[in-house]
Amino acid sequence: MNDRLKRWKGKVALVTGATSGIGYATAEALAGVGMKVAITGRRSERLEALKERLESSGAEALALTADQSIPEANHKIFQRLRDHWGPLDVLINNAGVAHRSKIADLEEHQLQTMFDVNLRAATLCLQEAVKEMREKEEAVIINIGSMSGHRLVQGGGGAFYAGIKSAFRVMTDGLRYELAEEKSRIKLCMISPGLVDTEFHKIAAGEQPEYQFTPLQGSDIADAVLYILSTSPTVQISDMMIRCTRQMT
Numbered sequence: 001m002n003d004r005l006k007r008w009k010g011k012v013a014l015v016t017g018a019t020s021g022i023g024y025a026t027a028e029a030l031a032g033v034g035m036k037v038a039i040t041g042r043r044s045e046r047l048e049a050l051k052e053r054l055e056s057s058g059a060e061a062l063a064l065t066a067d068q069s070i071p072e073a074n075h076k077i078f079q080r081l082r083d084h085w086g087p088l089d090v091l092i093n094n095a096g097v098a099h100r101s102k103i104a105d106l107e108e109h110q111l112q113t114m115f116d117v118n119l120r121a122a123t124l125c126l127q128e129a130v131k132e133m134r135e136k137e138e139a140v141i142i143n144i145g146s147m148s149g150h151r152l153v154q155g156g157g158g159a160f161y162a163g164i165k166s167a168f169r170v171m172t173d174g175l176r177y178e179l180a181e182e183k184s185r186i187k188l189c190m191i192s193p194g195l196v197d198t199e200f201h202k203i204a205a206g207e208q209p210e211y212q213f214t215p216l217q218g219s220d221i222a223d224a225v226l227y228i229l230s231t232s233p234t235v236q237i238s239d240m241m242i243r244c245t246r247q248m249t
């Protein structure tokens with residue numbers, strides 16, 4: 001393990017959306033560093049299975065089943081985590097969902113879910129985390145955005161999702177300014193992945209997505225999370241865009 005990661009051993013991390021994909025890989029990586037890891041998602045069997053997996057590797061884990069599209073559920077996640085381990089040190093704000101459709105054809109429940117999970121829940125988690133982290137000597141928040149928050153790809157029906165992820169990116173920048181104004185020690189980072197081979201992408205692209213290149217894996221994004229945590233307390237990686245090799249847009 002990188003020596004600069006040792007300072008996180010025994011510290012508390014929360015990974016939202018850890019039942020699969022990027023969140024799952026990141027929870028494993030943080031447990032590998034010796035962090036206490038709280039994990040969320042709606043699928044409780046998967047959460048429990050991951051909790052057992054982390055514990056069997058010697059880590060402490062806490063499974064918090066929650067549907068984050070319900071505002072109150074987000075507050076409860078933090079309440080339960082505080083009651084169990086105290087205030088958190090690292091938030092990986094990752095839970096997300098995408099529905100691909102032309103905007104004209106998007107069903108109301110689809111746009112509602114994308115707004116509720118990707119923007120409202122993520123913002124509520126940011127508010128809770130900032131409140132808890134204010135007194136910490138060092139604390140890190142990593143928002144998982146998307147390359148879709150940086151550019152619009154023609155076709156593919158991802159425009160509404162791109163709009164939400166763009167709003168998330170701009171809001172992240174705004175919060176970073178606010179934290180700087182109050183001389184906060186909290187680091188706020190956004191990782192914007194390109195195509196990652198996860199359930200999310202398979203659902204959005206159909207059963208057998210045909211890739212023009214080798215997609216990223218969740219573990220590639222987990223590696224980036226560890227890199228951010230390894231930087232000195234005075235270094236803030238504000239944005240990381242990660243494409244797979246040969247991904248052009």
Ligand SMILES: NC(=O)c1ccc[n+]([C@@H]2O[C@H](COP(=O)([O-])OP(=O)(O)OC[C@H]3O[C@@H](n4cnc5c(N)ncnc54)[C@H](OP(=O)(O)O)[C@@H]3O)[C@@H](O)[C@H]2O)c1
Pocket residue numbers: 016017018019020021022023040041042043066067068069094095096097117144145146147192193194195196197198199200201218
């Ligand atoms: N895959 C890509 O190509 C890609 C690219 C750029 C950005 N991203 C972003 O990466 C993040 C993670 O996505 P992923 O690719 O790892 O997809 P994934 O494998 O589908 O994981 C998404 C996670 O979010 C959770 N989630 C979804 N709706 C939820 C809800 N209502 N309440 C609580 N948890 C919920 C899911 O848990 P449950 O289903 O158990 O609730 C799951 O653990 C998302 O923010 C996504 O926008 C992905």
